Structures are given as C-alpha cells and as structure tokens.
Amino acid sequence: MKKLFKLILNIIPRPLLIRVSYLVRPILVFFLKGNTYTDPIDGNRFRTFLPYGYGKQRNNALSPSTLSLERHRLLWLYLKNETDFFTSNHKVLHFAPEQAFYKRFRNMKNLDYVTTDLNSPLADVKADICNLPFKENEFDIIFCNHVLEHIPDDTKAMQELYRVLKPGGFGVFQIPQDLNREKTFEDNSITDKKERAKIFGQYDHVRIYGRDYFDKLRSVGFKVDEVDYTNTLSQKDITTYCLAKGEIIPVVYKN
Structure with missing residues (x-):
C-alpha cells in the first residue's frame, strides 16, 4: 500500500487528487473502520490510518474520513481548545x-x-x-x-x-x-x-x-x-489521534 500511495502522490497533479479523493473517501471509511485510532475532526474511529509522504512515507498519517494529516488534527485541537x-x-x-x-x-x-x-x-x-x-x-x-x-x-x-x-x-x-x-x-x-x-x-x-x-x-x-x-496532551491522546x-x-x- 505504501508504494501505491507514493506512486499516486508523485504522478497525479494535486488539483486532480482533490477531485478524485471525494470519490474514494467513502470506500476507505467503510473498509478501515475500527477502534484503534480516532480522527478528532469528525470523531470517526479506524483500525488504521493510511500512509502518506512524497519522499519517505509515514505510517498512520492520513485519516480515511477527513483526509487530515498529523498537522491538521493538531491544529484542530489547538483551535478548539485554546x-x-x-x-x-x-x-x-x-x-x-x-x-x-x-x-x-x-x-x-x-x-x-x-x-x-x-x-x-x-x-x-x-x-x-x-x-x-x-x-x-x-x-x-x-x-x-x-x-x-x-x-x-x-x-x-x-x-x-x-x-x-x-x-x-x-x-x-x-x-x-x-x-x-x-x-x-x-x-x-x-x-x-x-x-x-x-x-x-x-x-x-x-x-x-x-x-x-x-x-x-x-x-x-x-x-x-x-x-x-x-x-x-497525554501520550494516549497523541497515539489515538496519530499526532x-x-x-x-x-x-x-x-x-
């Protein structure tokens, strides 16, 4: 999966990726549902997040539901709480x-x-x-x-x-x-x-x-x-939200 996502990121232009993602997202949400990780932006829970990165890829970086990365989830929590x-x-x-x-x-x-x-x-x-x-x-x-x-x-x-x-x-x-x-x-x-x-x-x-x-x-x-x-934040929150x-x-x- 890592190689596939890396290939997609480096070949498909970003504006087209944005449009395609709206079609793919519901499928990812359905197949990756679980109780291990939580996206604080929408509250959805998953057994795994997706890998992400143009160069070196990071595990559990991309939320299947909001397509948020670590920085997005961190910023959401900061804006909400502070x-x-x-x-x-x-x-x-x-x-x-x-x-x-x-x-x-x-x-x-x-x-x-x-x-x-x-x-x-x-x-x-x-x-x-x-x-x-x-x-x-x-x-x-x-x-x-x-x-x-x-x-x-x-x-x-x-x-x-x-x-x-x-x-x-x-x-x-x-x-x-x-x-x-x-x-x-x-x-x-x-x-x-x-x-x-x-x-x-x-x-x-x-x-x-x-x-x-x-x-x-x-x-x-x-x-x-x-x-x-x-x-x-607690280490549990950092892990659960994949920050x-x-x-x-x-x-x-x-x-």
Missing part, C-alpha cells in the same frame, strides 16, 4: 484550503470565510501570495499552512501576509520544518524531481526550514509563539 475560532465572529483568509477543513469552516456561521490559491479548485480568489488583491488590515485570522516552502520569495509572501492581517489578529503558518537544523537550506541547482523529493521531502518544495523560520517571521513584524501543543509529538505550531500576531 482559541475562540469556533465561537466568535471572524473574517478568515485561508490559503490553499485543506479538504479536512474546507467544508467545515465554510459552514461555520460565525466566520466570513475567504479562500485563496493560484491552483486549488477550492479557492474563491485566484491570487499570488506575493501580490494579494486584499486591503491592508482586512482579516482577523489567516491560515497559510504548508504553502511558504513552495514560494521562492517567501519574504515577500510574509510581508503580504502581515499587510492584510488586522492589528490584534492572528495567523497560523505551519511549514515542514527540521528542528534539528539551525539554518534554512535552499539549493536551486538541484533540479531532478526524485532528488528534490529525497532532499526536500517533496519535489516541489524550494527549501527545508530550520529553527530560523520563527526569526524570519519576526523580522517581518510578527510576534511569534512557537507552540508545542503536543506537550499539553507528531513535538511538532511546533507557529502562531503569529500583529500588534
């Missing part, structure tokens, strides 16, 4: 909206919910993150998760995110990050897709972020909280 995201009125900008969240956020009556991306079929507004068509100080909350590692000029993207976030608002800008690496690594001379997937974790990533990612956000003007939310222990949620604020 913020007023689900209860107060907010204008939200969501980049490259994840399927695990899209319909749920869209249906929340307390949200004025706007999605954007250059390619996603789920985007309301087709836009370049480095040149956004939004006013200054327009959004209370911004989600930009696993996007910046695709952007050559991530400094310009961060500046645009800062510009459109309201003072007093917050954002979550998750990225794949090697916390053992002090400095972010880039090498545009590596052009082979297989080699890029091996080194960067995915063929279309342009960098591996290190611990300096947080300081780069601060240099743009954000206040940054490096939230290790798994540190507040990545020690994963950091970068929560940013604009004063």
Whole structure:
C-alpha cells in the first residue's frame, strides 16, 4: 500500500487528487473502520490510518474520513481548545484550503470565510501570495499552512501576509520544518524531481526550514509563539489521534 500511495502522490497533479479523493473517501471509511485510532475532526474511529509522504512515507498519517494529516488534527485541537475560532465572529483568509477543513469552516456561521490559491479548485480568489488583491488590515485570522516552502520569495509572501492581517489578529503558518537544523537550506541547482523529493521531502518544495523560520517571521513584524501543543496532551491522546509529538505550531500576531 505504501508504494501505491507514493506512486499516486508523485504522478497525479494535486488539483486532480482533490477531485478524485471525494470519490474514494467513502470506500476507505467503510473498509478501515475500527477502534484503534480516532480522527478528532469528525470523531470517526479506524483500525488504521493510511500512509502518506512524497519522499519517505509515514505510517498512520492520513485519516480515511477527513483526509487530515498529523498537522491538521493538531491544529484542530489547538483551535478548539485554546482559541475562540469556533465561537466568535471572524473574517478568515485561508490559503490553499485543506479538504479536512474546507467544508467545515465554510459552514461555520460565525466566520466570513475567504479562500485563496493560484491552483486549488477550492479557492474563491485566484491570487499570488506575493501580490494579494486584499486591503491592508482586512482579516482577523489567516491560515497559510504548508504553502511558504513552495514560494521562492517567501519574504515577500510574509510581508503580504502581515499587510492584510488586522492589528490584534492572528495567523497560523505551519511549514515542514527540521528542528534539528539551525539554518534554512535552499539549493536551486538541484533540479531532478526524485532528488528534490529525497532532499526536500517533496519535489516541489524550494527549501527545508530550520529553527530560523520563527526569526524570519519576526523580522517581518510578527510576534511569534512557537507552540508545542503536543506537550499539553497525554501520550494516549497523541497515539489515538496519530499526532507528531513535538511538532511546533507557529502562531503569529500583529500588534
């Protein structure tokens, strides 16, 4: 199964994968029902989650029902337990909206919910993150998760995110990050897709972020909280929800 999923991820374009997944998901839910693991987003339980990864694959990473990964389930728990995201009125900008969240956020009556991306079929507004068509100080909350590692000029993207976030608002800008690496690594001379997937974790990533990612956000003007939310959870919850222990949620604020 691992080889099959790896082949699918590396051959089928992401927009097409999104469309196909809507057809495949009910079948996966039916055959993988069980009592070992729980998706906290919808409460469904399974005997196993699915493997996932463009390069090295991770076991029990992808939920069959919501198609959430570890980072999505961790963020859901954080938003639910530590913020007023689900209860107060907010204008939200969501980049490259994840399927695990899209319909749920869209249906929340307390949200004025706007999605954007250059390619996603789920985007309301087709836009370049480095040149956004939004006013200054327009959004209370911004989600930009696993996007910046695709952007050559991530400094310009961060500046645009800062510009459109309201003072007093917050954002979550998750990225794949090697916390053992002090400095972010880039090498545009590596052009082979297989080699890029091996080194960067995915063929279309342009960098591996290190611990300096947080300081780069601060240099743009954000206040940054490096939230290790798994540190507040029991080992049983981490295992049951299939989370990545020690994963950091970068929560940013604009004063």
